[in-house]
Amino acid sequence: MVRLDKKATRLYVLDTNVLIHDPTALYHFDEHDVVIPMTVLEELDKHKNGIREIARTARQISRTLSDLTNQVTFDEIQKGIPIPRISGESGRLHFLCYNDLKPFDSLDDSPDNRILAETCRLRDERPDASVILITKDINLRVKAAALKVPVEDYLNDRAFSDSDAMIEGAQVYASAGQDGASLWEALNVEVTVERIGHHTFYQLSGNMPRHWHVGMLVSDSENGAEFEAIVREISPSSARLQLLTNYRHHAGVWGVHAHDSRQNFTLNLLMDPEIDLVTIAGNAGTGKTFMTLAAAFQQTLDAKRFERIVFTRAPIPMGEDIGFLPGTEEE
The missing domain is CATH 3.40.50.1010 (5'-nuclease)
Structure with a gap:
Protein backbone atom coordinates (compact mmCIF):
# COMPACT_ATOMS: atom_id res chain seq x y z
CA MET A 1 0.00 0.00 0.00
CA SER A 163 -29.16 11.01 1.54
CA ASP A 164 -26.45 13.60 2.18
CA ALA A 165 -28.52 16.06 0.21
CA MET A 166 -31.77 15.19 1.98
CA ILE A 167 -32.88 17.62 4.65
CA GLU A 168 -32.67 16.46 8.27
CA GLY A 169 -36.12 15.39 9.45
CA ALA A 170 -35.45 15.70 13.17
CA GLN A 171 -33.58 17.93 15.60
CA VAL A 172 -32.83 16.77 19.15
CA TYR A 173 -32.31 19.29 21.97
CA ALA A 174 -31.23 17.29 25.02
CA SER A 175 -31.97 20.20 27.37
CA ALA A 176 -35.41 21.06 26.01
CA GLY A 177 -37.07 20.04 29.28
CA GLN A 178 -40.75 19.62 30.11
CA ASP A 179 -42.95 21.37 27.54
CA GLY A 180 -39.77 22.71 25.89
CA ALA A 181 -39.35 25.42 28.54
CA SER A 182 -35.53 25.24 28.54
CA LEU A 183 -35.46 25.22 24.73
CA TRP A 184 -37.50 28.42 24.44
CA GLU A 185 -35.17 30.06 26.93
CA ALA A 186 -32.06 28.89 25.04
CA LEU A 187 -33.48 30.15 21.73
CA ASN A 188 -34.45 33.45 23.38
CA VAL A 189 -37.96 33.44 21.93
CA GLU A 190 -41.37 34.38 23.28
CA VAL A 191 -43.88 31.53 23.54
CA THR A 192 -47.66 31.47 23.54
CA VAL A 193 -49.35 28.14 24.32
CA GLU A 194 -52.71 27.46 22.66
CA ARG A 195 -54.92 24.42 23.15
CA ILE A 196 -57.49 23.54 20.49
CA GLY A 197 -59.46 20.41 21.30
CA HIS A 198 -56.98 17.62 22.10
CA HIS A 199 -54.08 19.44 20.42
CA THR A 200 -51.48 21.77 21.93
CA PHE A 201 -49.75 24.45 19.84
CA TYR A 202 -46.72 26.64 20.58
CA GLN A 203 -46.54 30.02 18.85
CA LEU A 204 -42.93 31.26 18.88
CA SER A 205 -41.77 34.83 18.21
CA GLY A 206 -38.12 35.81 17.71
CA ASN A 207 -35.15 34.72 15.61
CA MET A 208 -35.87 31.17 14.44
CA PRO A 209 -33.11 28.59 13.74
CA ARG A 210 -32.27 28.63 10.04
CA HIS A 211 -32.26 24.83 9.71
CA TRP A 212 -35.86 24.45 10.91
CA HIS A 213 -38.41 23.62 8.22
CA VAL A 214 -42.09 22.66 7.98
CA GLY A 215 -42.66 19.03 8.96
CA MET A 216 -39.55 18.78 11.13
CA LEU A 217 -39.48 16.92 14.46
CA VAL A 218 -38.22 18.87 17.48
CA SER A 219 -37.65 16.69 20.55
CA ASP A 220 -35.54 16.41 23.71
CA SER A 221 -34.42 12.79 23.21
CA GLU A 222 -34.15 9.98 20.66
CA ASN A 223 -35.86 7.54 23.00
CA GLY A 224 -38.21 8.39 25.89
CA ALA A 225 -38.75 12.00 24.98
CA GLU A 226 -40.83 14.22 27.26
CA PHE A 227 -41.19 16.88 24.59
CA GLU A 228 -41.94 16.08 20.93
CA ALA A 229 -43.41 18.58 18.48
CA ILE A 230 -43.72 19.06 14.74
CA VAL A 231 -43.02 22.35 13.00
CA ARG A 232 -46.27 23.44 11.31
CA GLU A 233 -45.29 26.93 10.18
CA ILE A 234 -41.91 28.67 10.00
CA SER A 235 -40.55 32.08 9.04
CA PRO A 236 -37.37 33.97 10.01
CA SER A 237 -39.19 35.68 12.90
CA SER A 238 -41.86 33.19 14.00
CA ALA A 239 -42.82 29.53 14.13
CA ARG A 240 -45.80 27.40 15.09
CA LEU A 241 -45.23 23.96 16.61
CA GLN A 242 -47.76 21.26 17.47
CA LEU A 243 -47.24 18.77 20.28
CA LEU A 244 -47.24 15.18 19.02
CA THR A 245 -49.51 12.38 20.21
CA ASN A 246 -47.64 9.82 22.30
CA TYR A 247 -48.13 6.40 20.69
CA ARG A 248 -45.69 4.62 22.99
CA HIS A 249 -47.77 3.03 25.76
CA HIS A 250 -51.52 3.42 26.18
CA ALA A 251 -52.40 4.93 22.82
CA GLY A 252 -51.44 2.95 19.74
CA VAL A 253 -52.16 2.61 16.04
CA TRP A 254 -54.06 -0.63 15.38
CA GLY A 255 -52.19 -2.25 18.28
CA VAL A 256 -48.78 -0.92 17.20
CA HIS A 257 -46.76 1.19 19.67
CA ALA A 258 -43.69 3.33 19.03
CA HIS A 259 -40.38 2.35 20.63
CA ASP A 260 -38.50 5.63 20.15
CA SER A 261 -38.96 9.25 19.18
CA ARG A 262 -38.62 8.72 15.42
CA GLN A 263 -41.13 5.88 15.31
CA ASN A 264 -43.57 8.02 17.28
CA PHE A 265 -42.96 10.87 14.83
CA THR A 266 -43.61 8.52 11.90
CA LEU A 267 -46.92 7.31 13.34
CA ASN A 268 -48.00 10.93 13.89
CA LEU A 269 -47.23 11.77 10.26
CA LEU A 270 -49.05 8.68 8.98
CA MET A 271 -52.13 9.47 11.09
CA ASP A 272 -52.21 13.19 10.26
CA PRO A 273 -55.24 13.98 8.02
CA GLU A 274 -53.54 17.19 6.82
CA ILE A 275 -50.62 15.30 5.28
CA ASP A 276 -51.34 13.59 1.94
CA LEU A 277 -47.96 11.98 1.26
CA VAL A 278 -45.34 10.54 3.61
CA THR A 279 -41.98 9.17 2.44
CA ILE A 280 -39.94 7.22 4.99
CA ALA A 281 -36.20 6.48 4.72
CA GLY A 282 -34.43 4.19 7.16
CA ASN A 283 -32.49 0.99 7.68
CA ALA A 284 -34.09 -2.43 7.22
CA GLY A 285 -36.00 -3.62 10.29
CA THR A 286 -36.88 -0.19 11.67
CA GLY A 287 -40.62 -0.75 11.14
CA LYS A 288 -41.30 1.39 8.06
CA THR A 289 -43.68 -1.07 6.34
CA PHE A 290 -45.15 -2.33 9.63
CA MET A 291 -46.12 1.14 10.85
CA THR A 292 -47.42 2.16 7.42
CA LEU A 293 -49.75 -0.85 7.21
CA ALA A 294 -50.94 -0.33 10.81
CA ALA A 295 -51.85 3.29 10.00
CA ALA A 296 -53.56 2.17 6.79
CA PHE A 297 -55.67 -0.46 8.61
CA GLN A 298 -56.55 2.01 11.39
CA GLN A 299 -57.79 4.68 8.99
CA THR A 300 -59.48 2.30 6.53
CA LEU A 301 -61.08 -0.41 8.66
CA ASP A 302 -61.73 1.50 11.89
CA ALA A 303 -61.95 5.23 11.09
CA LYS A 304 -63.46 4.60 7.61
CA ARG A 305 -61.42 7.53 6.30
CA PHE A 306 -60.41 5.59 3.19
CA GLU A 307 -62.24 3.00 1.10
CA ARG A 308 -59.35 0.66 0.28
CA ILE A 309 -55.61 0.09 0.67
CA VAL A 310 -53.33 -0.26 -2.37
CA PHE A 311 -50.02 -1.95 -1.51
CA THR A 312 -47.30 -2.01 -4.20
CA ARG A 313 -43.76 -3.31 -4.16
CA ALA A 314 -41.05 -3.07 -6.81
CA PRO A 315 -40.18 -6.57 -8.16
CA ILE A 316 -36.47 -7.33 -7.80
CA PRO A 317 -35.43 -10.30 -10.03
CA MET A 318 -32.67 -12.66 -8.94
CA GLY A 319 -31.08 -12.43 -12.42
CA GLU A 320 -31.85 -11.35 -15.95
CA ASP A 321 -35.35 -12.19 -17.17
CA ILE A 322 -35.67 -15.09 -19.59
CA GLY A 323 -37.11 -13.93 -22.93
CA PHE A 324 -38.23 -15.63 -26.11
CA LEU A 325 -35.29 -14.17 -28.05
CA PRO A 326 -31.68 -13.81 -26.90
CA GLY A 327 -30.36 -10.37 -25.98
CA THR A 328 -32.00 -7.27 -24.60
CA GLU A 329 -34.72 -5.16 -26.20
CA GLU A 330 -32.17 -2.56 -27.31
CA GLU A 331 -29.95 -5.23 -28.94
Whole structure:
Protein backbone atom coordinates (compact mmCIF):
# COMPACT_ATOMS: atom_id res chain seq x y z
CA MET A 1 0.00 0.00 0.00
CA VAL A 2 1.36 3.43 -0.99
CA ARG A 3 1.28 5.97 1.83
CA LEU A 4 -0.09 9.45 1.07
CA ASP A 5 1.03 12.77 2.45
CA LYS A 6 -2.14 14.11 4.10
CA LYS A 7 -0.91 17.71 3.85
CA ALA A 8 -0.04 17.53 0.12
CA THR A 9 -2.37 18.67 -2.66
CA ARG A 10 -4.39 15.77 -4.04
CA LEU A 11 -4.86 15.13 -7.75
CA TYR A 12 -7.45 12.48 -8.56
CA VAL A 13 -7.00 10.89 -11.99
CA LEU A 14 -10.30 9.38 -13.17
CA ASP A 15 -10.52 6.23 -15.26
CA THR A 16 -13.17 5.93 -17.98
CA ASN A 17 -15.19 3.36 -16.04
CA VAL A 18 -15.59 5.78 -13.11
CA LEU A 19 -17.31 8.38 -15.28
CA ILE A 20 -19.43 5.70 -17.00
CA HIS A 21 -20.39 4.37 -13.58
CA ASP A 22 -21.26 7.85 -12.24
CA PRO A 23 -21.46 10.73 -14.75
CA THR A 24 -21.35 13.24 -11.87
CA ALA A 25 -18.21 11.73 -10.32
CA LEU A 26 -16.00 14.78 -10.89
CA TYR A 27 -18.24 16.76 -8.48
CA HIS A 28 -17.61 14.34 -5.60
CA PHE A 29 -14.01 15.13 -4.68
CA ASP A 30 -14.67 18.19 -2.51
CA GLU A 31 -11.86 20.76 -2.66
CA HIS A 32 -9.39 18.46 -4.45
CA ASP A 33 -8.40 18.68 -8.12
CA VAL A 34 -9.68 16.20 -10.70
CA VAL A 35 -7.65 15.10 -13.71
CA ILE A 36 -9.09 13.53 -16.88
CA PRO A 37 -6.52 12.00 -19.27
CA MET A 38 -6.96 12.40 -23.04
CA THR A 39 -7.21 8.62 -23.28
CA VAL A 40 -10.39 8.79 -21.20
CA LEU A 41 -11.87 11.41 -23.54
CA GLU A 42 -11.06 9.18 -26.52
CA GLU A 43 -12.74 6.21 -24.83
CA LEU A 44 -15.84 8.28 -24.09
CA ASP A 45 -15.95 9.38 -27.73
CA LYS A 46 -16.00 5.73 -28.84
CA HIS A 47 -18.95 4.94 -26.55
CA LYS A 48 -21.19 7.94 -27.26
CA ASN A 49 -22.97 6.58 -30.36
CA GLY A 50 -25.95 4.27 -30.01
CA ILE A 51 -29.05 3.84 -27.88
CA ARG A 52 -27.63 1.70 -25.09
CA GLU A 53 -27.25 3.03 -21.55
CA ILE A 54 -23.46 3.36 -21.85
CA ALA A 55 -23.93 5.61 -24.92
CA ARG A 56 -26.40 7.85 -23.11
CA THR A 57 -24.05 8.09 -20.15
CA ALA A 58 -21.09 8.98 -22.39
CA ARG A 59 -23.12 11.74 -24.05
CA GLN A 60 -24.15 13.06 -20.62
CA ILE A 61 -20.50 13.26 -19.55
CA SER A 62 -19.61 15.03 -22.80
CA ARG A 63 -22.33 17.63 -22.18
CA THR A 64 -21.07 18.17 -18.61
CA LEU A 65 -17.50 18.73 -19.83
CA SER A 66 -18.78 21.00 -22.58
CA ASP A 67 -20.64 23.14 -20.03
CA LEU A 68 -17.54 23.42 -17.84
CA THR A 69 -15.25 24.39 -20.75
CA ASN A 70 -17.73 26.74 -22.41
CA GLN A 71 -16.43 30.33 -22.60
CA VAL A 72 -13.19 29.34 -20.86
CA THR A 73 -9.87 30.63 -22.24
CA PHE A 74 -6.87 28.45 -23.01
CA ASP A 75 -4.94 29.95 -20.08
CA GLU A 76 -7.81 29.11 -17.73
CA ILE A 77 -7.83 25.53 -18.98
CA GLN A 78 -4.08 25.32 -18.36
CA LYS A 79 -4.51 26.56 -14.78
CA GLY A 80 -7.52 24.33 -14.15
CA ILE A 81 -11.23 24.95 -14.55
CA PRO A 82 -13.06 25.59 -11.23
CA ILE A 83 -15.54 22.80 -10.42
CA PRO A 84 -18.80 24.30 -9.08
CA ARG A 85 -19.55 23.45 -5.46
CA ILE A 86 -22.41 24.46 -3.18
CA SER A 87 -20.21 25.42 -0.23
CA GLY A 88 -16.55 25.44 0.70
CA GLU A 89 -13.46 25.73 -1.45
CA SER A 90 -13.84 24.22 -4.93
CA GLY A 91 -11.37 22.01 -6.74
CA ARG A 92 -10.22 22.36 -10.34
CA LEU A 93 -10.58 20.22 -13.43
CA HIS A 94 -7.44 19.45 -15.44
CA PHE A 95 -6.98 17.62 -18.74
CA LEU A 96 -3.91 15.44 -19.13
CA CYS A 97 -2.25 15.40 -22.57
CA TYR A 98 1.24 14.07 -23.32
CA ASN A 99 2.29 14.07 -26.98
CA ASP A 100 5.45 12.05 -26.39
CA LEU A 101 3.91 9.50 -24.04
CA LYS A 102 5.04 5.90 -24.50
CA PRO A 103 3.43 3.02 -22.58
CA PHE A 104 5.67 0.83 -20.48
CA ASP A 105 7.84 -1.44 -22.62
CA SER A 106 6.62 -4.55 -20.81
CA LEU A 107 2.92 -3.69 -21.31
CA ASP A 108 0.70 -3.65 -24.39
CA ASP A 109 -0.49 -0.37 -25.91
CA SER A 110 -4.01 -0.49 -24.44
CA PRO A 111 -6.24 2.29 -23.02
CA ASP A 112 -5.73 1.05 -19.46
CA ASN A 113 -1.97 0.98 -19.83
CA ARG A 114 -1.92 4.45 -21.41
CA ILE A 115 -3.98 5.82 -18.50
CA LEU A 116 -1.57 4.18 -16.09
CA ALA A 117 1.42 5.63 -17.97
CA GLU A 118 -0.17 9.10 -17.95
CA THR A 119 -0.74 8.82 -14.20
CA CYS A 120 2.89 7.80 -13.61
CA ARG A 121 4.10 10.71 -15.74
CA LEU A 122 1.94 13.15 -13.77
CA ARG A 123 3.19 11.67 -10.49
CA ASP A 124 6.81 12.23 -11.58
CA GLU A 125 6.12 15.80 -12.70
CA ARG A 126 4.22 16.75 -9.53
CA PRO A 127 6.30 15.57 -6.55
CA ASP A 128 4.58 18.24 -4.46
CA ALA A 129 1.17 16.56 -4.85
CA SER A 130 -0.40 13.21 -4.08
CA VAL A 131 -1.49 11.77 -7.45
CA ILE A 132 -4.19 9.12 -6.98
CA LEU A 133 -5.70 6.96 -9.72
CA ILE A 134 -9.43 6.26 -9.28
CA THR A 135 -10.74 3.21 -11.15
CA LYS A 136 -13.37 0.49 -10.91
CA ASP A 137 -11.10 -1.92 -12.81
CA ILE A 138 -9.60 -4.46 -10.40
CA ASN A 139 -6.79 -5.48 -12.76
CA LEU A 140 -5.80 -1.86 -13.31
CA ARG A 141 -5.70 -1.34 -9.54
CA VAL A 142 -3.35 -4.34 -9.26
CA LYS A 143 -1.08 -2.94 -12.00
CA ALA A 144 -1.01 0.47 -10.32
CA ALA A 145 -0.14 -1.07 -6.96
CA ALA A 146 2.71 -3.02 -8.59
CA LEU A 147 4.08 0.25 -9.99
CA LYS A 148 3.71 1.98 -6.61
CA VAL A 149 1.00 4.30 -7.89
CA PRO A 150 -1.62 5.29 -5.26
CA VAL A 151 -4.92 3.84 -6.45
CA GLU A 152 -8.44 3.69 -5.04
CA ASP A 153 -11.81 2.29 -5.98
CA TYR A 154 -14.66 4.74 -6.56
CA LEU A 155 -17.01 4.29 -3.62
CA ASN A 156 -19.06 7.49 -3.69
CA ASP A 157 -22.15 5.79 -5.13
CA ARG A 158 -24.24 4.79 -2.13
CA ALA A 159 -27.94 4.18 -2.67
CA PHE A 160 -29.13 7.79 -2.51
CA SER A 161 -25.83 9.20 -1.59
CA ASP A 162 -28.36 11.73 -2.08
CA SER A 163 -29.16 11.01 1.54
CA ASP A 164 -26.45 13.60 2.18
CA ALA A 165 -28.52 16.06 0.21
CA MET A 166 -31.77 15.19 1.98
CA ILE A 167 -32.88 17.62 4.65
CA GLU A 168 -32.67 16.46 8.27
CA GLY A 169 -36.12 15.39 9.45
CA ALA A 170 -35.45 15.70 13.17
CA GLN A 171 -33.58 17.93 15.60
CA VAL A 172 -32.83 16.77 19.15
CA TYR A 173 -32.31 19.29 21.97
CA ALA A 174 -31.23 17.29 25.02
CA SER A 175 -31.97 20.20 27.37
CA ALA A 176 -35.41 21.06 26.01
CA GLY A 177 -37.07 20.04 29.28
CA GLN A 178 -40.75 19.62 30.11
CA ASP A 179 -42.95 21.37 27.54
CA GLY A 180 -39.77 22.71 25.89
CA ALA A 181 -39.35 25.42 28.54
CA SER A 182 -35.53 25.24 28.54
CA LEU A 183 -35.46 25.22 24.73
CA TRP A 184 -37.50 28.42 24.44
CA GLU A 185 -35.17 30.06 26.93
CA ALA A 186 -32.06 28.89 25.04
CA LEU A 187 -33.48 30.15 21.73
CA ASN A 188 -34.45 33.45 23.38
CA VAL A 189 -37.96 33.44 21.93
CA GLU A 190 -41.37 34.38 23.28
CA VAL A 191 -43.88 31.53 23.54
CA THR A 192 -47.66 31.47 23.54
CA VAL A 193 -49.35 28.14 24.32
CA GLU A 194 -52.71 27.46 22.66
CA ARG A 195 -54.92 24.42 23.15
CA ILE A 196 -57.49 23.54 20.49
CA GLY A 197 -59.46 20.41 21.30
CA HIS A 198 -56.98 17.62 22.10
CA HIS A 199 -54.08 19.44 20.42
CA THR A 200 -51.48 21.77 21.93
CA PHE A 201 -49.75 24.45 19.84
CA TYR A 202 -46.72 26.64 20.58
CA GLN A 203 -46.54 30.02 18.85
CA LEU A 204 -42.93 31.26 18.88
CA SER A 205 -41.77 34.83 18.21
CA GLY A 206 -38.12 35.81 17.71
CA ASN A 207 -35.15 34.72 15.61
CA MET A 208 -35.87 31.17 14.44
CA PRO A 209 -33.11 28.59 13.74
CA ARG A 210 -32.27 28.63 10.04
CA HIS A 211 -32.26 24.83 9.71
CA TRP A 212 -35.86 24.45 10.91
CA HIS A 213 -38.41 23.62 8.22
CA VAL A 214 -42.09 22.66 7.98
CA GLY A 215 -42.66 19.03 8.96
CA MET A 216 -39.55 18.78 11.13
CA LEU A 217 -39.48 16.92 14.46
CA VAL A 218 -38.22 18.87 17.48
CA SER A 219 -37.65 16.69 20.55
CA ASP A 220 -35.54 16.41 23.71
CA SER A 221 -34.42 12.79 23.21
CA GLU A 222 -34.15 9.98 20.66
CA ASN A 223 -35.86 7.54 23.00
CA GLY A 224 -38.21 8.39 25.89
CA ALA A 225 -38.75 12.00 24.98
CA GLU A 226 -40.83 14.22 27.26
CA PHE A 227 -41.19 16.88 24.59
CA GLU A 228 -41.94 16.08 20.93
CA ALA A 229 -43.41 18.58 18.48
CA ILE A 230 -43.72 19.06 14.74
CA VAL A 231 -43.02 22.35 13.00
CA ARG A 232 -46.27 23.44 11.31
CA GLU A 233 -45.29 26.93 10.18
CA ILE A 234 -41.91 28.67 10.00
CA SER A 235 -40.55 32.08 9.04
CA PRO A 236 -37.37 33.97 10.01
CA SER A 237 -39.19 35.68 12.90
CA SER A 238 -41.86 33.19 14.00
CA ALA A 239 -42.82 29.53 14.13
CA ARG A 240 -45.80 27.40 15.09
CA LEU A 241 -45.23 23.96 16.61
CA GLN A 242 -47.76 21.26 17.47
CA LEU A 243 -47.24 18.77 20.28
CA LEU A 244 -47.24 15.18 19.02
CA THR A 245 -49.51 12.38 20.21
CA ASN A 246 -47.64 9.82 22.30
CA TYR A 247 -48.13 6.40 20.69
CA ARG A 248 -45.69 4.62 22.99
CA HIS A 249 -47.77 3.03 25.76
CA HIS A 250 -51.52 3.42 26.18
CA ALA A 251 -52.40 4.93 22.82
CA GLY A 252 -51.44 2.95 19.74
CA VAL A 253 -52.16 2.61 16.04
CA TRP A 254 -54.06 -0.63 15.38
CA GLY A 255 -52.19 -2.25 18.28
CA VAL A 256 -48.78 -0.92 17.20
CA HIS A 257 -46.76 1.19 19.67
CA ALA A 258 -43.69 3.33 19.03
CA HIS A 259 -40.38 2.35 20.63
CA ASP A 260 -38.50 5.63 20.15
CA SER A 261 -38.96 9.25 19.18
CA ARG A 262 -38.62 8.72 15.42
CA GLN A 263 -41.13 5.88 15.31
CA ASN A 264 -43.57 8.02 17.28
CA PHE A 265 -42.96 10.87 14.83
CA THR A 266 -43.61 8.52 11.90
CA LEU A 267 -46.92 7.31 13.34
CA ASN A 268 -48.00 10.93 13.89
CA LEU A 269 -47.23 11.77 10.26
CA LEU A 270 -49.05 8.68 8.98
CA MET A 271 -52.13 9.47 11.09
CA ASP A 272 -52.21 13.19 10.26
CA PRO A 273 -55.24 13.98 8.02
CA GLU A 274 -53.54 17.19 6.82
CA ILE A 275 -50.62 15.30 5.28
CA ASP A 276 -51.34 13.59 1.94
CA LEU A 277 -47.96 11.98 1.26
CA VAL A 278 -45.34 10.54 3.61
CA THR A 279 -41.98 9.17 2.44
CA ILE A 280 -39.94 7.22 4.99
CA ALA A 281 -36.20 6.48 4.72
CA GLY A 282 -34.43 4.19 7.16
CA ASN A 283 -32.49 0.99 7.68
CA ALA A 284 -34.09 -2.43 7.22
CA GLY A 285 -36.00 -3.62 10.29
CA THR A 286 -36.88 -0.19 11.67
CA GLY A 287 -40.62 -0.75 11.14
CA LYS A 288 -41.30 1.39 8.06
CA THR A 289 -43.68 -1.07 6.34
CA PHE A 290 -45.15 -2.33 9.63
CA MET A 291 -46.12 1.14 10.85
CA THR A 292 -47.42 2.16 7.42
CA LEU A 293 -49.75 -0.85 7.21
CA ALA A 294 -50.94 -0.33 10.81
CA ALA A 295 -51.85 3.29 10.00
CA ALA A 296 -53.56 2.17 6.79
CA PHE A 297 -55.67 -0.46 8.61
CA GLN A 298 -56.55 2.01 11.39
CA GLN A 299 -57.79 4.68 8.99
CA THR A 300 -59.48 2.30 6.53
CA LEU A 301 -61.08 -0.41 8.66
CA ASP A 302 -61.73 1.50 11.89
CA ALA A 303 -61.95 5.23 11.09
CA LYS A 304 -63.46 4.60 7.61
CA ARG A 305 -61.42 7.53 6.30
CA PHE A 306 -60.41 5.59 3.19
CA GLU A 307 -62.24 3.00 1.10
CA ARG A 308 -59.35 0.66 0.28
CA ILE A 309 -55.61 0.09 0.67
CA VAL A 310 -53.33 -0.26 -2.37
CA PHE A 311 -50.02 -1.95 -1.51
CA THR A 312 -47.30 -2.01 -4.20
CA ARG A 313 -43.76 -3.31 -4.16
CA ALA A 314 -41.05 -3.07 -6.81
CA PRO A 315 -40.18 -6.57 -8.16
CA ILE A 316 -36.47 -7.33 -7.80
CA PRO A 317 -35.43 -10.30 -10.03
CA MET A 318 -32.67 -12.66 -8.94
CA GLY A 319 -31.08 -12.43 -12.42
CA GLU A 320 -31.85 -11.35 -15.95
CA ASP A 321 -35.35 -12.19 -17.17
CA ILE A 322 -35.67 -15.09 -19.59
CA GLY A 323 -37.11 -13.93 -22.93
CA PHE A 324 -38.23 -15.63 -26.11
CA LEU A 325 -35.29 -14.17 -28.05
CA PRO A 326 -31.68 -13.81 -26.90
CA GLY A 327 -30.36 -10.37 -25.98
CA THR A 328 -32.00 -7.27 -24.60
CA GLU A 329 -34.72 -5.16 -26.20
CA GLU A 330 -32.17 -2.56 -27.31
CA GLU A 331 -29.95 -5.23 -28.94
